[in-house]
Amino acid sequence: KQEVTQIPAALSVPEGENLVLNCSFTDSAIYNLQWFRQDPGKGLTSLLLIQSSQREQTSGRLNASLDKSSGRSTLYIAASQPGDSATYLCAVTPSLTFGSGTQLTVLP
Amino acid sequence: EAQVTQNPRYLITVTGKKLTVTCSQNMNHEYMSWYRQDPGLGLRQIYYSMNVEVTDKGDVPEGYKVSRKEKRNFPLILESPSPNQTSLYFCASSPRTGGITGNTIYFGEGSWLTVV
Numbered sequence: 095k096q097e098v099t100q101i102p103a104a105l106s107v108p109e110g111e112n113l114v115l116n117c118s119f120t121d122s123a124i125y126n127l128q129w130f131r132q133d134p135g136k137g138l139t140s141l142l143l144i145q146s147s148q149r150e151q152t153s154g155r156l157n158a159s160l161d162k163s164s165g166r167s168t169l170y171i172a173a174s175q176p177g178d179s180a181t182y183l184c185a186v187t188p189s190l191t192f193g194s195g196t197q198l199t200v201l202p
Numbered sequence: 203e204a205q206v207t208q209n210p211r212y213l214i215t216v217t218g219k220k221l222t223v224t225c226s227q228n229m230n231h232e233y234m235s236w237y238r239q240d241p242g243l244g245l246r247q248i249y250y251s252m253n254v255e256v257t258d259k260g261d262v263p264e265g266y267k268v269s270r271k272e273k274r275n276f277p278l279i280l281e282s283p284s285p286n287q288t289s290l291y292f293c294a295s296s297p298r299t300g301g302i303t304g305n306t307i308y309f310g311e312g313s314w315l316t317v318v
Contacts, residue, residue: 126306137292138309183245185307187296188252190235194244 096121100193115169115196117184125187132181174200208310223278225293232298234276238289283317
């Protein structure tokens with residue numbers, strides 16, 4: 095059964111710092127890995143999708159990498175801003191299994 | 203428009219009164235899943251379906267039932283709700299072949315359920 099783990103559970107950084115969020119999964123037979131953002135009391139917003147054949151995807155200040163053989167993905171956020179404060183979740187398909195998330199706080 | 207629709211969005215009910223939360227997707231997706239989200243616990247998978255008439259238990263299936271009689275619908279049934287099932291519930295769907303655009307997992311807007 096697929097399990098997804100995210101470390102750290104919470105992270106607080108000053109504005110402007112670069113940071114890395116980690117996601118690991120136990121079964122490497124995935125179709126895709128997707129990163130989401132969730133603001134308090136809101137739904138999930140898709141950030142980046144990495145297909146199983148890809149190594150990384152970039153969108154603006156966000157870069158996600160995937161190492162399928164080792165069961166790991168990282169989300170890199172460059173030059174963090176207070177508006178980046180949210181919970182970040184990773185998920186894998188086809189099982190639609192989510193990690194428990196990393197709660198990010200960017201301090202002004 | 204591609205979407206996952208959940209109903210009701212908000213519900214207050216009493217202990218023991220059966221209820222159903224509906225989930226419908228219009229994208230012909232094979233995979234569908236239900237989650238509950240509680241403070242500090244992330245998204246916990248309740249049940250999962252790979253296709254019509256195929257369902258599997260997730261991490262927290264106790265107290266819930268699902269059915270997948272049609273591809274588009276995946277209702278979540280609480281036969282005898284209890285206060286510990288008070289939570290925010292999300293339904294999601296995904297295509298079997300994975301997405302080629304920026305999104306492969308589509309979510310409903312969530313259903314806030316309170317059991318008193």
